[in-house]
Amino acid sequence: MSANFVNKLCYFCDRYYLYPSYSIANHNDLWVCSHCKFSLPINYNNKENGECCVCYQEKPLYKLPTCNHKLCLECCKTIYFGSTTNERPIHWNEMTEEYPRWPYENVDEHEDDKKQEEYYYFEDTHFNYEENTYDELIEIRNSLFSDRPDWMNAEEFINYENENFKYQIKLIKVEHDFDEYNENKTRGNRTCPLCRKTPN
Numbered sequence: 001m002s003a004n005f006v007n008k009l010c011y012f013c014d015r016y017y018l019y020p021s022y023s024i025a026n027h028n029d030l031w032v033c034s035h036c037k038f039s040l041p042i043n044y045n046n047k048e049n050g051e052c053c054v055c056y057q058e059k060p061l062y063k064l065p066t067c068n069h070k071l072c073l074e075c076c077k078t079i080y081f082g083s084t085t086n087e088r089p090i091h092w093n094e095m096t097e098e099y100p101r102w103p104y105e106n107v108d109e110h111e112d113d114k115k116q117e118e119y120y121y122f123e124d125t126h127f128n129y130e131e132n133t134y135d136e137l138i139e140i141r142n143s144l145f146s147d148r149p150d151w152m153n154a155e156e157f158i159n160y161e162n163e164n165f166k167y168q169i170k171l172i173k174v175e176h177d178f179d180e181y182n183e184n185k186t187r188g189n190r191t192c193p194l195c196r197k198t199p200n
Contacts, residue, residue, distance in 0.1 A: 007094070011073070012036040012081040014181075015091050030073070040080050040199050041065045054079070054193050066197040079193065082185030089177040097170055100163035103156045115151065122148070129168040137165045 007016040008024050010033035017024035017033050024033045027044035047060045052072040061070035077083045104112050126144060127137055141161065145153055152161075191198050 010036055012040070012077055014088055016094055036081065040076065042076070064192055064197075064199075066199055067192050067195050069192050069194045071193070075193075078186055079188030080190050080199070082182065082187035084181070084185040086181060086184060089181050090174060091178050092171055092174050095170065095174060097167055100160050100167055103160045104151075118149070119152065122152070127165075127168075129165075129172050134165050134169055137169075138162070 005018045005020070008019040008026075008031045009016050010024060011030055013033060013036050015033065019031075022034060024031055025037070028047075030044060032044075042062050042065060044062065047062050048070070049058065050061045050070065051057065052059055052061060052075055053069065054071060054075040057072065059072035059074070061072055062076065063070050064076075071079070074083070102112075102116065104115050126140055129137075132140065151157060
């Protein structure tokens with residue numbers, strides 16, 4: 001990652017985004033991604049202190065974009081996006097593992113494209129990263145040596161393939177953990193608790 005970019009966590013969706021970029025912005029010390037800002041376009045400059053009509057606590061209140069009612073940010077998060085006290089897992093865009101480097105990228109471009117197309121078809125046909133373990137993928141791959149072109153069986157490519165197996169399995173687990181984290185959030189019905197108007 002470039003030294004000029006830093007990760008910022010969106011308050012509402014709990015995802016990190018690179019800043020500076022169009023993906024996330026600071027609103028009075030509150031980081032909100034562009035997707036969440038679009039989903040609930042609150043004016044963060046327009047706030048007043050008072051008792052939240054949901055949690056009954058004295059907090060800064062923000063006017064909802066669909067009506068004149070006001071909520072605190074914590075209740076907005078729960079009602080419109082979901083909240084939880086569970087430990088947040090990493091998102092796929094926070095993985096420290098890098099996608100393995102394709103070993104034939106420095107050969108003839110046309111030949112490289114043909115190899116990639118051939119391998120991606122082979123990969124889609126024989127490897128199920130959702131269901132197979134790393135050892136099972138290795139076993140499946142080794143059983144297919146005689147059905148593969150020589151370049152797929154070269155040591156350099158086997159090493160790439162092994163790293164790709166590890167990366168894909170880790171990616172699947174990370175995505176599953178984050179999806180489960182989101183599914184287990186306490187989430188409202190995305191309507192104003194007083195007048196039931198929705199943001200869309």
